[in-house]
Amino acid sequence: MSKLPIVRPKEVISLLQKIWKNSYRLLEMKIKAQICDEDLHPHIRMRMLQRGVTKEEIEETLTKGWEANDSKSGTFGKVFVFSYNSYWEGKFYKEKEVRVYYKYIEDKFMLLTVIAKYGENFPKKEEEKCG
Numbered sequence: 001m002s003k004l005p006i007v008r009p010k011e012v013i014s015l016l017q018k019i020w021k022n023s024y025r026l027l028e029m030k031i032k033a034q035i036c037d038e039d040l041h042p043h044i045r046m047r048m049l050q051r052g053v054t055k056e057e058i059e060e061t062l063t064k065g066w067e068a069n070d071s072k073s074g075t076f077g078k079v080f081v082f083s084y085n086s087y088w089e090g091k092f093y094k095e096k097e098v099r100v101y102y103k104y105i106e107d108k109f110m111l112l113t114v115i116a117k118y119g120e121n122f123p124k125k126e127e128e129k130c131g
Contacts, residue, residue: 035062040055043113044112044114047114052116053114057080058111060080060082064080065080066079066080068099076101076102079099080098081095081096081123081124084096084118095122096116097118097122098116099114099115100113100114101113101114
């Protein structure tokens, strides 16, 4: 009878972390570069209007943005900071930070919500810190 290999908890955790990272990368590759009208359900459309976010900004955030560190379990998020230099609700802002949250349901990409913040000196990809 052959002996089973000894598996240490640290090795199992390391292996699970590698599997998760690779799974996340595969999911990231499936992000839609172009958003169709059918992707924009009424909740998203309402938030876009309320928060001043365009379909093109959502697409750019999804393709050029970095991982949002505040995504809830089972969801994903992307963040991108746009140069704005314009007025929003009567006040001038230099930048606009757009956050797009989404998940996969049975391998289908689904937008959840979009958030916009107006201001300046938002953290950029290399500056954002975890947790």
